[in-house]
Amino acid sequence: MTPYETVFQRRSVRKYDMTPLDADTLDKLEVFVAAARNIDGQKLRFKFVPAAAVGDNRAPHYILAYGNSSAEYINAGFVLQQTDLYLQSVGLGSLWLGAAKPSDVNEKDDFCIMLAFGKTDVPLRTSANDFKRLPISDISETENKIAEAVRLAPSAVNFQPWKLRFEKGKIFVDYVGRGGVLKLVLKKKIQRVDIGIAAAIAVAAAEEEGKTVSSVKAVGDAKTFGVEISV
Ligand SMILES: Cc1cc2nc3c(=O)[nH]c(=O)nc-3n(C[C@H](O)[C@H](O)[C@H](O)COP(=O)(O)O)c2cc1C
Structure with missing residues (x-):
């Protein structure tokens, strides 16, 4: 399924298998995020972390995006939405989380948004x-x-x-x-x-x-x- 086709079937996934993904899957994802298109003049600052680093136990993995300007926030949405589509196109689940925060209080001001992801048996939408x-x-x-x-x-x-x-x-x-x-x-x-x-x-x-x-x-x-x- 292409990312475009995934737009018509994706969903927010709120139930995950907590088994961590294998290293190969995570490496491919990291390459995808690093190579994704950014808003002109921006470069997403991001980090992959496990549940313990966000004080959340919904999913085994999280991508944290950082930023402190309007363009950086827009760019976080732009790059991580491509990532959300990529994840769901390869059979994984994902969830945008605006309410959760990183556990590290030093990141409070610079943190923008996170995307949770992992294996799931929640099916895609059908139409x-x-x-x-x-x-x-x-x-x-x-x-x-x-x-x-x-x-x-x-x-x-x-x-x-x-x-x-x-x-x-x-x-x-x-x-x-x-x-x-x-x-x-x-x-x-x-x-x-x-x-x-x-x-x-x-x-x-x-x-x-x-x-x-x-x-x-x-x-x-x-x-x-x-x-x-x-x-
Ligand atoms: C920026 C953003 C922040 C969100 N934050 C949360 C959240 O904190 N908790 C949650 O359960 N869902 C969160 N969502 C998921 C939305 O509720 C969901 O995308 C919306 O209801 C549409 O449903 P769908 O994604 O299944 O199509 C967030 C979505 C976005 C885009």
Whole structure:
């Protein structure tokens, strides 16, 4: 299964076999993350750790992403969403965790987000109908294949805080802050991770359509932010 096909079947996996993965699988994953596309001008800082390092016992492994700028948070979402799709395409489970923290308190300020992963017997979804998501008209100005894929992107509390805009040679993923007052419980970094996640899926869908993605830029300021994709 390709990463693009995985978009239509992935799910958040919350039940794992706690047996650690073999060294070969972990090495391949580390190579994948190191080689994944980043937002222009960014490079993901990440670490693979076991459950003990995050004080969580849900999964045998975790990838911790670090950052302390808006672009780094967006990039963490962008790179780790490619990783989430890779993991589920090779038969493993994965889960974004915005609520968990690393055990090392010295990492408090620099830590951004983590992705849990491991073996699971929880099956993939069988079709796009199994997803609970907003209608396509709410998340995109235009209904097309890219919007169909981005509609299924995961997001914190399933708020889906993005809207797509299309211009000649450009796809914009804009943050539109859904979730009413509840969205205030989400940290600024998590909102930006969500935008990076949607952008990763937009890039996969554009490439699936045969487009060459020449740049992926984090744009905006403290309040208005998003990703500009050139195709
Ligand atoms: C940035 C981010 C943070 C998340 N944090 C948590 C979390 O702390 N705990 C949890 O159980 N799920 C978490 N999720 C999973 C979402 O609840 C899930 O992606 C959403 O409900 C859609 O479901 P699906 O991934 O199965 O399609 C998070 C997802 C994202 C993208």
